[in-house]
Amino acid sequence: MSNKEFPTAEQKEILLSPKLSREISEIYQAMQEGYEKVAEDITLSCRDCPDNCCDSYFQHHTFSEWAYLWRGLRQLDGKTLDRITERAKEYVRQSADVLAIGKRPQLMCPLNEDGLCALYQHRMLVCRMHGIPATLTRPDGQSMRFPGCFRCQEIVSDKYEKETDAPAMDRTLLFRRLAALESRLMGERRHLYPRVKKTIADMIVQGPPAIDTPHCER
Numbered sequence: 001m002s003n004k005e006f007p008t009a010e011q012k013e014i015l016l017s018p019k020l021s022r023e024i025s026e027i028y029q030a031m032q033e034g035y036e037k038v039a040e041d042i043t044l045s046c047r048d049c050p051d052n053c054c055d056s057y058f059q060h061h062t063f064s065e066w067a068y069l070w071r072g073l074r075q076l077d078g079k080t081l082d083r084i085t086e087r088a089k090e091y092v093r094q095s096a097d098v099l100a101i102g103k104r105p106q107l108m109c110p111l112n113e114d115g116l117c118a119l120y121q122h123r124m125l126v127c128r129m130h131g132i133p134a135t136l137t138r139p140d141g142q143s144m145r146f147p148g149c150f151r152c153q154e155i156v157s158d159k160y161e162k163e164t165d166a167p168a169m170d171r172t173l174l175f176r177r178l179a180a181l182e183s184r185l186m187g188e189r190r191h192l193y194p195r196v197k198k199t200i201a202d203m204i205v206q207g208p209p210a211i212d213t214p215h216c217e218r
Ligand code: SF4
Pocket: 045, 046, 047, 049, 050, 051, 052, 053, 130, 131, 132, 149, 150, 151, 152
């Protein structure tokens, strides 16, 4: 295992139970199947794409995905984890510099090894949905539509009269399932804990998710 100093003595790691792990992998699987269906309808393929989406800057917002990522990281051999951790530290350093000048970082994800995801089964929700058109109804009722990646937009503008004529994946239900899972993971007290807003690199460098241990349990 690598350099992990987290959680500290005054923190408790947030661990997914086998049941919650299974549920999150089912959500991921459903997302993947939905993606494949829409990609097939649109005829979008990542094959020979000049871009690599793994350098897109994304932040992630749940302890559940963070903990699931760490389930995957713990299955890697020590050398691989050390290599990934070093890249993650570099990512954090470089992205801080880019953000400091008001720009959006475009850096390769530390989990990408020779163009492939080293943690494919544990990759994040956003990695499974980027590319295709999608819709989302937010908790406040507002509807959103995402056009997909540049290649998808090119195909859509050739094939469909209007962008909204193209098939799109509705993310709403899966996002709700993830939010419900997050609440259960946090003992239905999610609102008491800090917001999560972290890149994959942050999650690697900071170690597995942890929360302060109540004084009575120290
Ligand atoms: S999602 Fe789009 S931009 Fe990304 S690799 Fe696939 S085709 Fe290329």
